[in-house]
Amino acid sequence: KFPVRNYTRCERCGRPHAVYRKFKLCRVCFRELAYKGQIPGVKKASW
Template sequence: MAKVSAVNKNNKRIKLSDRLFKKRQALKKIVMDKKISLEERFKAQQKLSNLPRNSAKNRVMNRCQITGRPHGVYRKLKISRIALRDLGLHGLIPGMTKSSW
Protein backbone atom coordinates (compact mmCIF):
# COMPACT_ATOMS: atom_id res chain seq x y z
CA MET A 1 0.00 0.00 0.00
CA ALA A 2 1.12 3.50 -0.79
CA LYS A 3 1.26 6.22 1.81
CA VAL A 4 -2.16 7.67 2.43
CA SER A 5 -0.77 11.19 2.31
CA ALA A 6 0.62 10.63 -1.20
CA VAL A 7 -2.70 9.26 -2.44
CA ASN A 8 -4.59 12.17 -0.85
CA LYS A 9 -2.18 14.69 -2.38
CA ASN A 10 -2.74 13.15 -5.81
CA ASN A 11 -6.52 13.23 -5.33
CA LYS A 12 -6.25 16.90 -4.40
CA ARG A 13 -4.28 17.54 -7.60
CA ILE A 14 -6.93 15.77 -9.67
CA LYS A 15 -9.72 17.90 -8.20
CA LEU A 16 -7.74 21.11 -8.65
CA SER A 17 -6.78 20.34 -12.24
CA ASP A 18 -10.38 19.48 -13.12
CA ARG A 19 -11.68 22.66 -11.51
CA LEU A 20 -9.22 25.02 -13.23
CA PHE A 21 -8.95 23.19 -16.57
CA LYS A 22 -11.14 25.59 -18.58
CA LYS A 23 -9.51 28.69 -17.13
CA ARG A 24 -6.03 27.33 -17.84
CA GLN A 25 -6.98 26.39 -21.42
CA ALA A 26 -8.45 29.85 -22.09
CA LEU A 27 -5.29 31.57 -20.83
CA LYS A 28 -3.08 29.25 -22.87
CA LYS A 29 -5.12 30.01 -25.96
CA ILE A 30 -4.59 33.75 -25.44
CA VAL A 31 -0.86 33.30 -24.85
CA MET A 32 -0.39 31.23 -28.00
CA ASP A 33 -2.46 33.50 -30.27
CA LYS A 34 -0.06 35.68 -32.29
CA LYS A 35 -2.85 38.02 -33.43
CA ILE A 36 -3.39 39.40 -29.93
CA SER A 37 -1.19 42.26 -28.77
CA LEU A 38 1.96 41.53 -26.83
CA GLU A 39 0.71 43.30 -23.69
CA GLU A 40 -2.46 41.22 -23.50
CA ARG A 41 -0.51 38.04 -24.07
CA PHE A 42 1.91 39.02 -21.33
CA LYS A 43 -0.98 39.69 -18.92
CA ALA A 44 -2.45 36.30 -19.75
CA GLN A 45 0.95 34.71 -19.11
CA GLN A 46 1.11 36.44 -15.72
CA LYS A 47 -2.36 35.14 -14.81
CA LEU A 48 -1.36 31.67 -15.94
CA SER A 49 1.74 31.74 -13.77
CA ASN A 50 -0.33 32.90 -10.78
CA LEU A 51 -2.49 29.77 -10.96
CA PRO A 52 -1.50 26.98 -8.56
CA ARG A 53 1.13 24.61 -9.90
CA ASN A 54 -0.94 21.60 -8.92
CA SER A 55 -3.70 22.72 -11.28
CA ALA A 56 -1.61 21.57 -14.24
CA LYS A 57 -2.73 18.24 -15.70
CA ASN A 58 0.81 16.88 -15.98
CA ARG A 59 1.28 17.08 -12.20
CA VAL A 60 -1.27 14.31 -11.69
CA MET A 61 0.26 10.87 -11.15
CA ASN A 62 -1.36 7.73 -12.53
CA ARG A 63 -1.88 5.60 -9.44
CA CYS A 64 -3.33 2.15 -8.91
CA GLN A 65 -6.96 2.30 -7.79
CA ILE A 66 -6.48 -0.67 -5.47
CA THR A 67 -3.07 -0.17 -3.88
CA GLY A 68 -2.15 3.43 -4.72
CA ARG A 69 1.11 2.29 -6.30
CA PRO A 70 2.58 5.04 -8.54
CA HIS A 71 4.65 2.92 -10.94
CA GLY A 72 3.77 0.07 -13.25
CA VAL A 73 0.15 1.15 -13.72
CA TYR A 74 -1.85 0.14 -16.79
CA ARG A 75 -3.61 3.26 -18.03
CA LYS A 76 -6.65 1.50 -19.41
CA LEU A 77 -7.33 -0.53 -16.28
CA LYS A 78 -5.96 1.95 -13.72
CA ILE A 79 -4.47 -1.03 -11.89
CA SER A 80 -0.82 -1.76 -11.17
CA ARG A 81 0.86 -4.81 -12.63
CA ILE A 82 1.08 -6.43 -9.21
CA ALA A 83 -2.60 -5.90 -8.38
CA LEU A 84 -3.53 -7.17 -11.85
CA ARG A 85 -1.51 -10.33 -11.26
CA ASP A 86 -3.16 -10.91 -7.88
CA LEU A 87 -6.63 -10.43 -9.32
CA GLY A 88 -5.77 -12.83 -12.14
CA LEU A 89 -4.47 -15.45 -9.71
CA HIS A 90 -7.68 -15.31 -7.69
CA GLY A 91 -9.77 -15.66 -10.85
CA LEU A 92 -11.41 -12.25 -10.58
CA ILE A 93 -10.54 -11.22 -14.15
CA PRO A 94 -12.41 -13.21 -16.80
CA GLY A 95 -10.18 -14.90 -19.36
CA MET A 96 -6.97 -14.32 -17.43
CA THR A 97 -5.08 -17.35 -16.19
CA LYS A 98 -1.69 -17.88 -14.64
CA SER A 99 0.87 -18.78 -17.26
CA SER A 100 2.99 -21.87 -16.81
CA TRP A 101 5.58 -23.45 -19.07
Protein backbone atom coordinates in the same frame (compact mmCIF):
# COMPACT_ATOMS: atom_id res chain seq x y z
CA LYS B 1 2.12 28.61 -11.86
CA PHE B 2 2.33 25.24 -13.62
CA PRO B 3 -0.64 22.98 -14.38
CA VAL B 4 -0.39 19.73 -12.46
CA ARG B 5 0.11 16.62 -14.57
CA ASN B 6 -2.30 13.82 -13.87
CA TYR B 7 -0.63 10.45 -13.58
CA THR B 8 -1.92 6.94 -13.18
CA ARG B 9 -2.10 5.36 -9.75
CA CYS B 10 -3.27 1.90 -8.81
CA GLU B 11 -6.90 2.11 -7.67
CA ARG B 12 -6.37 -0.76 -5.24
CA CYS B 13 -3.15 0.18 -3.41
CA GLY B 14 -2.21 3.64 -4.71
CA ARG B 15 1.12 2.60 -6.25
CA PRO B 16 2.30 5.24 -8.78
CA HIS B 17 4.61 3.02 -10.88
CA ALA B 18 3.99 0.04 -13.20
CA VAL B 19 0.25 0.75 -13.55
CA TYR B 20 -1.75 -0.85 -16.38
CA ARG B 21 -4.04 1.90 -17.71
CA LYS B 22 -6.59 -0.54 -19.09
CA PHE B 23 -7.20 -2.11 -15.68
CA LYS B 24 -6.10 0.84 -13.47
CA LEU B 25 -4.08 -1.63 -11.40
CA CYS B 26 -0.37 -1.90 -10.67
CA ARG B 27 1.51 -5.04 -11.68
CA VAL B 28 1.42 -6.44 -8.12
CA CYS B 29 -2.36 -6.08 -7.68
CA PHE B 30 -2.97 -7.19 -11.27
CA ARG B 31 -1.00 -10.39 -10.69
CA GLU B 32 -2.85 -11.17 -7.44
CA LEU B 33 -6.31 -10.64 -8.95
CA ALA B 34 -5.44 -12.45 -12.19
CA TYR B 35 -4.29 -15.53 -10.25
CA LYS B 36 -7.55 -15.51 -8.28
CA GLY B 37 -9.51 -15.23 -11.55
CA GLN B 38 -11.16 -11.95 -10.57
CA ILE B 39 -10.24 -10.13 -13.80
CA PRO B 40 -12.55 -11.33 -16.59
CA GLY B 41 -10.85 -12.39 -19.83
CA VAL B 42 -7.38 -12.66 -18.30
CA LYS B 43 -5.65 -16.01 -18.10
CA LYS B 44 -2.08 -17.18 -17.71
CA ALA B 45 -0.26 -17.45 -21.02
CA SER B 46 1.35 -20.82 -21.66
CA TRP B 47 2.56 -22.33 -24.91
